[in-house]
Structure formats: structure tokens, C-alpha cells
Amino acid sequence: MKIDRAEVEHVALLARLKLSDSEMEKLTNQLNSILSYMDKLNELDTEGLEPMAHAQPIHNAFREDEVRPSLDPDSSLSNAPERNESFFLVPRII
Amino acid sequence: MNILELSIHDLAEVYSRKEVSPVEVTKTYLKAIEDLNPKLNAYITVTEDLALEQAQAAEKTIMAGNQSTLTGVPLAIKDLICTKGIATTCASKILTDFVPPFDGTVTAKLRENGAVFLGKANMDEFAMGSSNEHSAFGPVLNPWDESRVPGGSSGGSAAACAAKLCAGALGSDTGGSIRQPAGYCGVVGLKPTYGRVSRFGLVAFASSLDQIGPITRNVTDAALLLGAVAGYDPADSTSAHQPVPDYMESLTRGLSGLKIGVPKEYFIDGLDAEVEKAVSQTIKNMEDEGAELVEISLPHTEYAVAAYYIIAPAEASSNLARYDGVKYGLRSEESSDLMEMYLSTRSNGFGPEVTRRIMIGTYVLSAGYYDAYYKKATQVRSLIRRDFDEAFKKCDIIACPVTPSTAFKIGEKIDDPLNMYLSDIFTLAINLAGIPGISVPCGLSQDKLPIGIQFLSDHFREDLLLKAAYNTEQISEFS
Numbered sequence: 001m002k003i004d005r006a007e008v009e010h011v012a013l014l015a016r017l018k019l020s021d022s023e024m025e026k027l028t029n030q031l032n033s034i035l036s037y038m039d040k041l042n043e044l045d046t047e048g049l050e051p052m053a054h055a056q057p058i059h060n061a062f063r064e065d066e067v068r069p070s071l072d073p074d075s076s077l078s079n080a081p082e083r084n085e086s087f088f089l090v091p092r093i094i
Numbered sequence: 095m096n097i098l099e100l101s102i103h104d105l106a107e108v109y110s111r112k113e114v115s116p117v118e119v120t121k122t123y124l125k126a127i128e129d130l131n132p133k134l135n136a137y138i139t140v141t142e143d144l145a146l147e148q149a150q151a152a153e154k155t156i157m158a159g160n161q162s163t164l165t166g167v168p169l170a171i172k173d174l175i176c177t178k179g180i181a182t183t184c185a186s187k188i189l190t191d192f193v194p195p196f197d198g199t200v201t202a203k204l205r206e207n208g209a210v211f212l213g214k215a216n217m218d219e220f221a222m223g224s225s226n227e228h229s230a231f232g233p234v235l236n237p238w239d240e241s242r243v244p245g246g247s248s249g250g251s252a253a254a255c256a257a258k259l260c261a262g263a264l265g266s267d268t269g270g271s272i273r274q275p276a277g278y279c280g281v282v283g284l285k286p287t288y289g290r291v292s293r294f295g296l297v298a299f300a301s302s303l304d305q306i307g308p309i310t311r312n313v314t315d316a317a318l319l320l321g322a323v324a325g326y327d328p329a330d331s332t333s334a335h336q337p338v339p340d341y342m343e344s345l346t347r348g349l350s351g352l353k354i355g356v357p358k359e360y361f362i363d364g365l366d367a368e369v370e371k372a373v374s375q376t377i378k379n380m381e382d383e384g385a386e387l388v389e390i391s392l393p394h395t396e397y398a399v400a401a402y403y404i405i406a407p408a409e410a411s412s413n414l415a416r417y418d419g420v421k422y423g424l425r426s427e428e429s430s431d432l433m434e435m436y437l438s439t440r441s442n443g444f445g446p447e448v449t450r451r452i453m454i455g456t457y458v459l460s461a462g463y464y465d466a467y468y469k470k471a472t473q474v475r476s477l478i479r480r481d482f483d484e485a486f487k488k489c490d491i492i493a494c495p496v497t498p499s500t501a502f503k504i505g506e507k508i509d510d511p512l513n514m515y516l517s518d519i520f521t522l523a524i525n526l527a528g529i530p531g532i533s534v535p536c537g538l539s540q541d542k543l544p545i546g547i548q549f550l551s552d553h554f555r556e557d558l559l560l561k562a563a564y565n566t567e568q569i570s571e572f573s
Contacts, residue, residue, distance in 0.1 A: 003457065007457075008453070011453055011456050011457045011460065012453065014456050014460060015411060015440075015452050015453060015456040016415075016418070016433075016436040016437055016440050017437065017440050017441050017444070017449060017452065017453070018437040018438060018440075018441040019441065019449075023449075027449075027450065027453060030450060030511055030512075031450075031453060031454065031457070033512055034403065034454060034511065034512055034515075035454075035457075035467075037399075037400060037403075037512055038400045038403070038404060038467060038471075040396075040397060040400045041397060041400050041401065041404075041470050041471060041474055042470075043397075044394075044397065044474060044477065046470060046473035046474060046477070049473040049476050049477070050473070050476055051469055051472035051473050051475075051476065052472050052473070052475040052476040052479060053302060053472055054302045054332075054528075055288035055289070055302055055303070055479075055525075055526075055527065055528025056288055056289050056332060056334065056528060056553075058289075058331070058332060061331035061332075063328065071195055071196065075195035075196075076195065078193070078195050079191075079192055079193065079195075079421070079422035079423070080420075080421060080422065081419060081420070081422075081423075081424070081425035082425070088420050088421055090420055090432060090435070091429055091430060091431055091432050091434075091435050092431065092432075093431075093432050
């Protein structure tokens with residue numbers, strides 16, 4: 001067993017997902033079979049190998065710090081589920 | 095003249111002779127979509143008004159003699175590429191009402207070129223899937239056999255292209271999502287080198303793997319469409335400072351001097367006999383055209399699926415954290431506090447495959463598992479890249495199958511995610527290495543299903559892929 005039900009619940013919370021009992025059950029099984037398959041990578045000795053996070057050898061892409069046009073507030077907020085003038089509205093936090 | 099039979103480069107010709115107007119062409123496509131789309135479900139949104147408006151503008155451009163290659167050409171755009179003022183849903187419930195206030199760089203380029211947007215093509219939700227069954231807007235059917243999947247995730251783009259519901263389309267490819275559906279639908283699909291095409295305005299799935307590319311009816315159109323969208327973009331810092339060649343110059347007959355690598359790891363048990371036969375025959379035909387065959391080895395091929403299905407979900411779990419119900423997209427009504435809003439918005443908004451990948455990704459990045467999974471996978475990614483670097487010292491391009499079988503049945507793999515992931519075995523390594531690949535039809539199975547062959551090249555050698563694909567198209571028996 002790679003991952004048990006309690007761990008699936010923990011990961012779901014980290015990912016901000018609320019899952020039903022049956023979804024949790026199904027996912028526990030599926031994640032176990034998927035993660036077991038990943039064990040295949042342990043056949044390879046990767047000691048000392050450089051990890052490759054990206055396909056191109058670009059590290060930093062610098063540009064001049066210049067003011068350029070950007071979206072106006074109204075367009076930026078045009079998809080907001082709820083807004084007040086130029087602010088996004090969210091449920092009470094404190 | 096049968097308007098729907100005209101591909102992109104045919105349209106450019108008839109327009110320049112003023113034999114038909116873009117408005118008439120656009121109306122003909124819109125009618126075809128109206129007739130067929132309710133069944134095939136290739137489009138999520140049909141942009142009829144915009145298309146007619148663009149067609150009228152194209153007509154003026156043509157009458158003034160100022161047309162470019164894409165003026166008045168009706169295209170489908172995969173629904174995760176932002177189109178200003180047009181819903182961009184990513185085939186997800188969470189973005190159903192999202193209308194981007196800006197264009198992606200590729201869509202802006204197409205508009206400037208005078209293209210006509212017929213609509214937004216269906217896909218697997220957030221491009222996660224190999225069958226187009228994971229769409230919140232329902233599955234797409236394969237036009238060759240409606241009981242089968244069109245492939246995914248760019249299933250709508252490929253099906254629309256094959257069914258002649260557009261002259262060409264844009265898709266995106268993170269692990270095969272252009273090449274595999276192109277293979278299943280008998281059309282041409284090109285995944286450019288990572289960095290060849292700007293990703294600005296492409297809704298992110300796995301940012302180190304995603305690339306936009308053309309899905310077209312023939313290789314000439316793929317060259318045209320790639321040329322129109324490729325190039326450096328200051329808005330995407332991962333786009334490459336590389337000049338864009340004239341890809342049309344690659345479309346010449348004859349393959350003498352071309353070294354084609356044939357990787358033994360791609361001709362394995364589990365490869366369908368008919369696919370194997372069609373691909374091998376095509377390679378043999380290429381040899382007859384003057385190419386030299388070289389046996390090569392890509393020894394880490396069998397590890398690509400495991401590495402990919404750690405790296406891609408890891409990046410996805412991070413990218414999809416932005417769907418929190420605050421700035422855009424769905425917000426669940428049933429929330430009294432912020433945490434509850436996040437939880438119920440995301441759970442109601444994401445479908446099962448996206449949920450599964452977010453879970454895998456969050457797990458492999460979480461404390462205690464990062465080294466064992468994510469770091470290990472990125473080290474294996476180095477090995478996979480090195481395989482290709484070594485191979486391209488011996489050959490110019492690699493030829494191999496694009497999928498282990500022809501299009502599978504709708505429902506066949508939906509309950510077995512691992513089995514679905516394994517169907518991507520021949521396409522994933524290419525994205526991990528960042529190299530380009532093209533899928534081109536090379537035969538038909540006994541069941542009358544298309545079979546595709548895939549060509550791969552070193553970074554930024556799309557010209558070689560197009561040349562190989564063009565010759566394949568000329569000599570294959572596929573029609």
C-alpha cells in the first residue's frame with residue numbers, strides 16, 4: 001500500500017478539494033495503482049544526475065524595467081464572481 | 095467547386111483568383127457545423143457572428159489585393175487558448191463563464207493575418223486526457239467511426255479538421271495532445287519545439303511541457319499555420335530567440351541524404367500489428383526515396399510514462415491552484431468562509447481526471463515524497479533528453495509510431511486511468527525532451543481507421559519534420 005485513506009484525505013485538503021466518501025475510496029485505489037507503477041523509476045540509478053525541470057536552457061530572462069500598457073481595472077475585474085469597485089470581494093476572513 | 099474540400103493553401107489560391115468569397119466559404123462551414131456538430135460535438139462554442147464579421151473584413155482585404163496566406167481562412171481554436179471576448183472554457187465547469195479580456199499571442203497573430211474564427215474546439219478538461227471523454231461538455235466522436243474516441247486532448251480540433259468543419263485548427267500538446275488525436279483522426283498534427291510558439295494566453299497545464307501547434311488536413315497547411323504563429327514573444331519568457339524559417343521551403347520531393355533513425359524501443363510487444371506494418375512500410379518507402387535508415391536506441395523510453403505522470407501532474411497541481419473562486423471562474427454559492435469557498439468551488443468545478451491529477455501532483459510534491467517522486471522523475475527526464483541528444487548524433491530525424499493502436503472505443507479505458515496513461519507511451523518522451531514531433535497519416539487499418547506515423551527531430555528542426563512528412567504524404571496510400 002503506497003497511500004492510505006488518511007493520507008488521501010490529507011492530500012485532498014492540501015489541494016483544497018473536498019471529496020465524498022465514495023470518491024475518496026475510488027481515488028485511494030487508483031492512486032495506489034498509479035503510484036505503484038511509478039516505482040519503475042527506482043530501477044534506474046540516478047545518483048548525482050542533474051534534475052531537469054525545463055526543456056530549454058533558459059535560466060533568467062531579463063528585460064528593462066519599463067512601464068508598459070496593461071489591462072485596465074475594469075477588464076481585469078470583468079470575470080470576478082463578486083466585486084466592489086476595483087476590488088475582488090470574498091467571504092469574510094476575520 | 096466543393097468549398098469544404100479546399101484546405102488552407104487551396105483557399106489562398108482561389109481567393110487570390112477571386113473565385114469565391116470568404117463570406118461564402120464561412121457560411122458554408124457554419125452550415126456544415128450546424129448540421130454535424132450536434133452529433134460530433136467538436137465545438138464547444140461556435141462564433142457565428144464573429145466569423146461572418148471577420149469574413150467580411152477578409153473580403154475587403156482580398157478585393158484590395160492585400161491578403162496574406164490566412165486571410166479568410168476559417169479555423170477552429172482549441173478552447174484553452176484565450177480569445178478576447180469569446181468564452182474560453184478549457185472544457186471545464188470551473189471556467190464555463192470565463193471570457194478573456196485579452197487575446198493569446200497566437201490568436202492575436204491569426205487575427206492580424208485575417209483568419210476567420212469559426213469557434214472554440216472541444217477537448218479534455220484542461221487538456222488532461224487521451225480520449226476527449228474528460229470534457230465537461232461531453233465527448234467528441236471520431237468522424238471515421240462514431241463509436242470511437244477522436245483521441246485527446248485536442249480531440250475537437252482533430253475531429254473538426256477530419257470532418258471538414260474547419261479548414262485547419264490550433265491544438266496544444268503537453269504529452270501528445272496534438273499528435274495522438276491527429277493520428278486517430280487521419281490528419282496532420284505538429285508539436286513544435288518547446289519555445290517555438292508563444293504560450294502567452296495558453297491556459298497553463300504543465301508549463302515546462304505545453305506547446306501550441308497546428309492540426310491540419312495536409313503537411314503544406316501545417317507549414318503555413320506553424321509559420322503564422324511561431325516566433326519569439328516578449329510576453330512569454332520561455333519563447334525562443336530563434337528566427338522563423340520559411341517552412342514552405344521544406345516541402346520538396348526526395349529524401350536523399352536524410353538519415354532516418356529507427357528506435358527499436360518503439361517497435362515492441364503491444365504495438366498493434368497493423369500499425370507496425372503501416373509504419374514499417376512507410377519507413378521502407380522513405381528509403382526508396384533516398385533516405386538512409388539507421389538503427390538507433392532510446393534506452394529510457396520505457397520510463398517516460400512514469401516520469402511524465404509525475405512531472406505533468408506536479409506542474410498541473412501548482413498551475414491549477416489559481417482556480418480558487420476569487421478572480422475569475424466559478425465560485426460555489428454554498429460557502430460561508432474562505433476555506434469552505436475554496437473547497438466547494440474546486441470540488442464542484444473540476445472533473446474526475448483533473449481532480450486525480452491534482453491529487454497525484456500534490457502528493458508527489460508534498461513533504462516527505464518530493465525527492466522520491468518529483469526529483470527522481472526530473473532526473474530521469476535528464477536521461478530521456480540525453481537519449482535523444484545521442485540519437486541525433488547518428489540521424490537527422492527519428493521515425494516511429496504515434497500510438498500503439500488505432501482509435502479505441504468510447505468507454506474502453508475511462509475507468510482505468512493507468513491503462514489510459516499507457517496509451518501515450520510513444521508521445522510523452524518528446525515533450526519531456528522539448529523536441530518537436532509531427533504525426534502524419536500513413537495508412538488505413540482493415541476497420542478503415544487511420545494509422546499515423548510520427549517523426550521527431552532535434553530542437554528547432556521542424557523544417558526536417560515537414561520535409562519527411564511531406565514526402566510521406568506524397569508516397570503513402572492514405573487518402
